[in-house]
Amino acid sequence: MPVYQINKGINKPIEFKGLKAQYIGYLAGGLVGLLIFFAVMYIVGLPVYVCIAVISALGGGLFYQVFKYSHTYGQYGLMKRTARRYLPGYLKFNSRKIFIRLKK
Numbered sequence: 001m002p003v004y005q006i007n008k009g010i011n012k013p014i015e016f017k018g019l020k021a022q023y024i025g026y027l028a029g030g031l032v033g034l035l036i037f038f039a040v041m042y043i044v045g046l047p048v049y050v051c052i053a054v055i056s057a058l059g060g061g062l063f064y065q066v067f068k069y070s071h072t073y074g075q076y077g078l079m080k081r082t083a084r085r086y087l088p089g090y091l092k093f094n095s096r097k098i099f100i101r102l103k104k
């Protein structure tokens with residue numbers, strides 16, 4: 001008779017080395033961007049040591065920023081923060097008809 005393991009991580013966010021949910025994708029996208037930037041700098045003709053120094057500095061900044069956002073905002077906090085910008089500051093109505101109809 002086969003023995004099956006029970007998955008106890010149902011409905012929990014994906015987590016990898018402290019990064020939660022969408023931040024894993026942000027870090028992966030940033031690393032791909034750094035790889036492309038390195039290739040462009042190398043093709044342009046910059047010395048390899050300069051390319052490595054620039055990419056190392058940008059990569060360190062990328063890791064720091066992504067981990068900071070992951071710990072500060074959590075799984076959905078950054079999306080909520082960006083969505084807050086699209087909320088109107090106030091609503092303007094020209095009549096009270098819409099509220100009077102609600103009571104009926």
